[in-house]
Amino acid sequence: MQKIIKDGAIVTDDWVRLPLAEDGTVANVPQDSDVIVPLAAWLAEPQRWQSRVGRTAVWLAPDDDPAKLAASLDRLPLVAVDFPAFADGRGYSIGRLLRERYNYAGELRALGDVGQDQLHYLWQVGFNAFEIKPSQNIELALQALARFSERYQATFREPEPLFRRRVTGE
Amino acid sequence: MYRYDAIDHRIVRERVEEFRDQTRRFLAGELSEDEFRPLRLMNGLYIQRLAPMLRVAIPYGHLSSTQLRKLADIARRYDKGYGHFTTRQNLQYNWPTLESVPDILAELAEVEMHAIQTSGNCVRNTTTDAFAGVAADELIDPRPYCEIIRQWSTLHPEFAYLPRKFKIAVSGAVEDRAATLVHDIGLHVVKNAAGEVGFKVIVGGGLGRTPIIGEVVREFLPTEHLLTYLDAILRVYNRFGRRDNKYKARIKILVKALTVEGFAAKVEEEWSHLKDGPATIRPEDVAHYASFFTAPAYESLSGSPAEFAAKLAEQPAFARWVERNTRAHRQSGYRSVVLSLKKTGVPPGDASDAQMDAVADWADRFGFGEIRVAHEQNLILPDVKERDLFVLWELAKQQGFATPNVGLLTDIICCPGGDFCSLANAKSIPVAEAIQQRFDDFDYLNDLGEIDLNMSGCMNACGHHHVGHIGILGVDKNGEEWYQITLGGSQGNQTSLGKVIGPSFARAQMPDVIEKILSVYVEQRQQGERFIEAVRRLGITPFKERVYAKDH
Ligand code: SF4
Numbered sequence: 001m002q003k004i005i006k007d008g009a010i011v012t013d014d015w016v017r018l019p020l021a022e023d024g025t026v027a028n029v030p031q032d033s034d035v036i037v038p039l040a041a042w043l044a045e046p047q048r049w050q051s052r053v054g055r056t057a058v059w060l061a062p063d064d065d066p067a068k069l070a071a072s073l074d075r076l077p078l079v080a081v082d083f084p085a086f087a088d089g090r091g092y093s094i095g096r097l098l099r100e101r102y103n104y105a106g107e108l109r110a111l112g113d114v115g116q117d118q119l120h121y122l123w124q125v126g127f128n129a130f131e132i133k134p135s136q137n138i139e140l141a142l143q144a145l146a147r148f149s150e151r152y153q154a155t156f157r158e159p160e161p162l163f164r165r166r167v168t169g170e
Numbered sequence: 171m172y173r174y175d176a177i178d179h180r181i182v183r184e185r186v187e188e189f190r191d192q193t194r195r196f197l198a199g200e201l202s203e204d205e206f207r208p209l210r211l212m213n214g215l216y217i218q219r220l221a222p223m224l225r226v227a228i229p230y231g232h233l234s235s236t237q238l239r240k241l242a243d244i245a246r247r248y249d250k251g252y253g254h255f256t257t258r259q260n261l262q263y264n265w266p267t268l269e270s271v272p273d274i275l276a277e278l279a280e281v282e283m284h285a286i287q288t289s290g291n292c293v294r295n296t297t298t299d300a301f302a303g304v305a306a307d308e309l310i311d312p313r314p315y316c317e318i319i320r321q322w323s324t325l326h327p328e329f330a331y332l333p334r335k336f337k338i339a340v341s342g343a344v345e346d347r348a349a350t351l352v353h354d355i356g357l358h359v360v361k362n363a364a365g366e367v368g369f370k371v372i373v374g375g376g377l378g379r380t381p382i383i384g385e386v387v388r389e390f391l392p393t394e395h396l397l398t399y400l401d402a403i404l405r406v407y408n409r410f411g412r413r414d415n416k417y418k419a420r421i422k423i424l425v426k427a428l429t430v431e432g433f434a435a436k437v438e439e440e441w442s443h444l445k446d447g448p449a450t451i452r453p454e455d456v457a458h459y460a461s462f463f464t465a466p467a468y469e470s471l472s473g474s475p476a477e478f479a480a481k482l483a484e485q486p487a488f489a490r491w492v493e494r495n496t497r498a499h500r501q502s503g504y505r506s507v508v509l510s511l512k513k514t515g516v517p518p519g520d521a522s523d524a525q526m527d528a529v530a531d532w533a534d535r536f537g538f539g540e541i542r543v544a545h546e547q548n549l550i551l552p553d554v555k556e557r558d559l560f561v562l563w564e565l566a567k568q569q570g571f572a573t574p575n576v577g578l579l580t581d582i583i584c585c586p587g588g589d590f591c592s593l594a595n596a597k598s599i600p601v602a603e604a605i606q607q608r609f610d611d612f613d614y615l616n617d618l619g620e621i622d623l624n625m626s627g628c629m630n631a632c633g634h635h636h637v638g639h640i641g642i643l644g645v646d647k648n649g650e651e652w653y654q655i656t657l658g659g660s661q662g663n664q665t666s667l668g669k670v671i672g673p674s675f676a677r678a679q680m681p682d683v684i685e686k687i688l689s690v691y692v693e694q695r696q697q698g699e700r701f702i703e704a705v706r707r708l709g710i711t712p713f714k715e716r717v718y719a720k721d722h
Binding site: 086087088089090092093094096101115117120121122124125144147148149150151152153154155159160161162163164166167 | 175177180181184185187188192205208209291318321322324325326327328329330331332397405408409413443447448449451452454455458459
């Protein structure tokens with residue numbers, strides 16, 4: 001059981017992320033647990049994961065290509081993106097691609113080195129669930145989600161950029 | 171100039187509050203130094219050798235008199251009474267306390283200013299031609315597009331954590347005065363065969379450790395696609411730029427690795443998904459931003475009024491200043507005035523609070539309340555009537571801003587160097603001063619003509635030494651400060667990188683070395699040949715031979 005932020009609220013959650021071992025495999029886990037497996041493992045052993053009782057989700061590393069997951073997206077209840085270091089911004093592009101190019105509509109979760117100062121941006125590019133790193137207070141992180149009330153760009157949350165809304169006057 | 175609406179104000183205020191909270195958490199020990207560093211850098215705050223340094227954004231170098239007075243006021247109350255204008259058209263304060271920075275930002279927000287993304291691995295302040303909107307050779311005014319890019323890049327959620335810093339420059343004129351070839355992205359306004367206006371998109375230029383001249387990834391980008399195309403470039407860079415080695419993380423390294431064709435193909439592929447999307451700029455959007463940059467209420471005047479012509483004839487010093495420090499204007503009876511921040515004995519680019527106040531007053535009295543910051547670290551009053559020039563000259567002299575050296579040897583571009591910057595290998599300001607002292611004869615300087623002397627205190631190249639006709643780079647040799655010289659660099663349409671002439675020199679030798687280089691030019695130049703042209707024709711060998719000749 002862990003606390004995460006999901007859709008603007010703090011909720012508890014049972015998903016367990018499985019790391020990729022050095023040899024490229026993933027350890028055996030109880031059949032009925034909910035697990036998030038690495039993309040490589042998902043692609044390598046589709047039968048193993050799809051025959052489980054518990055639910056299976058996939059996590060992407062920053063250098064994974066989200067296109068490889070495109071064909072599986074409608075079967076996945078959750079996709080996670082790992083931020084090994086918060087200054088590594090590749091996951092933001094991955095988030096947008098999953099949402100905007102591959103039309104992924106399920107839960108999109110940020111995990112790893114994720115804290116309150118990133119949440120607003122992560123939300124804008126399409127993430128809706130956040131595992132906050134243990135060194136940070138999750139209640140404060142929740143508040144930070146609403147830090148900015150406007151933005152200039154076309155984003156997943158607001159496809160119409162500000163410059164257009166200004167002129168159109170909505 | 172652009173004015174904030176309620177939303178712009180709100181975004182900047184919310185950013186100030188966010189930074190206030192981040193600073194508080196750092197001071198309370200809730201954020202580690204490692205966690206706070208990228209956050210403060212993204213807001214222009216460095217921890218320098220002596221104190222924090224705060225870099226304030228001056229979007230594309232435009233300031234109102236109200237803003238400049240506020241900058242002066244902040245210098246007075248939070249700093250030691252001065253600020254430093256940089257080669258990226260920003261202003262740096264060298265002495266604020268960390269605790270006071272959120273308050274400074276709140277004050278800046280009152281006058282529509284901020285420090286957002288003036289540092290850090292994100293899209294930096296967009297720069298342009300300091301003469302935008304008044305230059306005689308302009309195809310279109312680049313400022314509406316600069317403002318569109320400013321807004322697009324400000325707090326862009328996808329591109330806040332890039333592999334490395336990212337700089338964009340825009341030029342709207344025939345002559346590139348924005349150094350578009352040495353930026354991560356250079357946008358150069360061009361007309362196609364059908365007479366339509368678009369951008370030539372240049373990617374992967376940059377100075378620093380690995381100086382590279384940018385390459386064209388698209389010859390003609392219709393203006394409406396500007397932002398979707400920028401999104402495509404940034405996305406390719408964000409995903410594929412190197413993050414394992416900060417010296418190989420700039421986009422130029424990615425472009426080299428993929429080849430420019432390979433890089434362009436990836437961008438085009440990405441763009442094919444974004445093109446014509448909601449970020450496409452409609453004519454009415456451009457019109458909205460262009461409405462902020464209309465021509466001010468010029469009087470219709472005839473050129474060269476009698477009283478101006480008379481002063482020119484009577485006062486050779488005034489005539490010299492007009493020739494050197496003012497520029498032709500589109501509007502007859504007006505000129506643009508360059509205020510030289512390169513007086514001998516003052517660190518290049520520095521201005522005191524009193525000087526900033528004075529410039530703001532002149533902008534109101536003689537112009538339309540606008541000031542520009544040039545990337546050569548001078549200030550510009552874009553619209554001054556010829557008949558007011560004499561009065562302005564006398565005032566500028568009193569403030570030490572009328573040194574008639576714009577474009578000449580002593581108009582040195584110079585980074586803060588070892589006096590302030592913790593990355594420096596060597597001091598730069600004392601070298602600039604020694605050279606200015608040696609060459610203080612304006613007749614001689616004028617005879618030498620246009621020479622760009624650029625100096626950086628380390629290979630980060632904030633002083634753009636690679637594109638100086640004469641470049642000086644501070645190097646470290648066993649803990650001592652030495653200086654390496656390059657010749658033949660230039661910016662503008664004929665951008666080139668200087669070549670190193672040989673082993674470096676001690677600080678005390680520098681004025682002599684420069685003098686020897688100039689003596690070769692004076693002896694060997696042809697009729698009307700500028701220094702850079704002579705270097706191109708002669709190559710560096712004769713200069714090298716003179717400089718390294720054994721003493722006789
Ligand atoms: S060039 Fe080097 S010394 Fe000069 S300001 Fe930049 S980092 Fe500092």
